[in-house]
Amino acid sequence: MFTGIVQTQATVVSSTHSDGVLRLVVSVSDEYVKHLDLGASIAINGCCLTVVKVEVSNQDVVAQVHFDVIDETLALTNLGELTLGSLVNYERSVTFGTELGGHIVSGHIHCTAKIRQIVKEQNNCKIQLNLPAEWHKFVLYKGFVAINGASLTVGEIDEQGFWLHLIPETLAITNLGIAKVGDKLNIEVDQQTYTIVNTVENYLRHQG
Template sequence: MFTGIVQATCDVVTIEKNPGFHTLEVSMTSELTKGLQTGASVANNGVCLTVTRIEDHRVFYDVMEETLCVTNLALLQAGDPVNVERSLCFGSEIGGHILSGHIHTRATVRKLMHTSEHYDLELQLDEQWLKYIFYKGFVGVNGCSLTVGKVSTDSFMLHLIPETLALTNLSQLSEGDEVNIEIDTQTQVIVDTVERYLSERSLG
């Protein structure tokens, strides 16, 4: 489990492409690797990955084909920064909202508006997932817990504060880039339950 509060951006060192999976090597800070063990879960761009090897402060993960198809990890290149969060520990403060690290889909940056006063992103999302996005609700974007702004027929807005830009890789996005999306599970359950109820009622 994760909170969506990114702890650092860490650079991808190498990507070894094997049949059916990629091995991702990420250079992490000494603070992030303290106490980290093989088998632990770490979110990279919001994707829950299992640590397979640790060498000094370089951490290795095997990313399976299914994960590569759903997330933007398949688009990474050596030198790219990823948002990193260690898994939630019992008793830790939850500053964002609970995330599982299981990405539902990707969204495309349609528009980026950056002025001295604000930094806004418009993300285009498929209709099947947009029904779970609500104004003032929560969404995980590249592992960041963010509050949703205006929602339209095929996109939604995000209004980012300087602290978020300083600690994450969202400040480096360009139009056309793809970001990982994890929708709020509670919202999904409510929407699906209501849809099923209305469907059953119409048939009854």
Template structure:
């Protein structure tokens, strides 16, 4: 399990691609690889991966074809930075919300607003996933636990303070980028339970809404 509190940034050194499997070699800050062992779980941009080998401050992870298909990890190239969080331990502070590290879908950045001292990013999600997004609800984006600001059809936004921009990859994000999305599990359970009881949430209007900032 993870808490959605990003612990830092790692840099992709190389990708060793084989049929159906890619091995990612990521360089971490030295202090963040202390007492890491083979078999440990680390969330990379919100995707739970297993450490297969360690070489100093470089950790290696295997990502199978299904993981590459469902997440943005297959888009990474050497030099790219990623958010990371080591698995939570009993007694750790839960500063965000509980995450499994299982990515549900990806979203696309469609607009970035820059009011004074903060940034608002709009995302567009595909299919039926907007049914689980609510104003002021929780969502994990690239492994970061965030509060949803506003939902419009199949788009939603989050408001980010300078500290979040500093310690995560959101300070580098651009329109058109894809990000990993993990829906809040409690919200998903409630929505699905109500749907089975006949209280289904109406499908979101997925018509092109134009610029979300208008």
């Protein structure tokens, strides 16, 4: 479980695909791997991944964290498009006492959305996203959505998808600040909205 508050950006240092599994290795400041055990969960671009190896050098302040990503995950997310030097959003899982500044995020990506337009203004940035049609009903104006793991509020809704309105702090902390038109972003819809919509639809269906 995560909060959707991205802690930092990590750098991809290796991405090797073999036998249906991608071994993804990211480099991050060693302060973000303190007390990190094998088997722990970390959200990489919002996708919950399991730590399989941690390397910390006594001569350096940078650590390397290894993950195995299966093909099913690659098909649903943008992790398969990462290359050497790519920046990814990094958030460790919630612990007791963690401040919940965003909203509850599971780390289970539902789909990806492609950036259609970016409008940069003096104090903010607007991003227009194309969302697959089957997910439109779960994205509501002023509702929550996790984009590459960042908890954000949905802006205007249109026939193709929706808009995001990003402040400079979000652009600086996350990799949304370097996103380009055509990029695919990982989408996790709000779980409460997902549950309510499906429950109502199932009820109405059974009512004939």
